[in-house]
Amino acid sequence: MTHSDDFSIRPAVHLDTEDIARIYSAAILERNATMLLDPVSAKEMSHKLDTLAPRESIRVITDATDRVCGWGIVKMYSERPGYRLTCETSLFIDSQFRGKGLGEKMQLALHATARELGFHHIIVRIWAANEISIALHKTCGFSLVGIQKEIGHVDQKWIDVAVMQCLLN
Structure with missing residues (x-):
């Protein structure tokens, strides 16, 4: 069985x-998982x-052969100066590598990256129906702030979004 320790995380490069x-x-x-509509x-x-x-960074998680199995990003929450210590993270794991602990490994690495970049507060926005992602983020120290009702509209359906936060120590 593959374990998350068999994978490593590094900054993304053009390759x-x-x-x-x-x-x-x-x-x-x-x-x-995302409000983008087109590949x-x-x-x-x-x-x-x-x-x-x-103060933004894209990271990839790779297997022993350096094959990219997932990626994540730390990005500014807002350009407004009052939010300068707040970031947003997103992560995506290749479907064939899900269930192996890579999401948790990536999110914790994004926490470390956010700290290195000087952030204090991380926000994530997750489709409210995506219970697996919400549970993953709770495991990584996030708490639910609330649900934004019908904030997204995809394929003629309204999408509710869970807003979660994590304060970095």
Whole structure:
């Protein structure tokens, strides 16, 4: 059985953008984790990597052969100066690697990255119906702030979003 210790996390590089786009596009099409509607390209993800703000970071989780199995991002919550110590994280794991502890490993690595970047507060926004992701984030120290009712609209359906937060010590 594969264990999360068999995987490592590192900063993303341009060679990773094809895998990042593949994983992200699959999540987009699953319709349970992001409000994007159309798959993304490696070129778009490469541009995202190039245009990260100084206090933003994309990380990948890889297996022993350096194959990308998932990715995550720490990004500014808002450009407004009063929110400068608050970030948002997102993570996406390739479907064939789910259930192996990689989501928790990635989120905890994103916590460490957020601390290194000087953040105090992490926000996540999760589709309220995505109970697995909500449970994962609770395991990683997040608490539920509330549910935003009908904030998203995807495929002619209203989507409720759970807002969760974690204060970094």
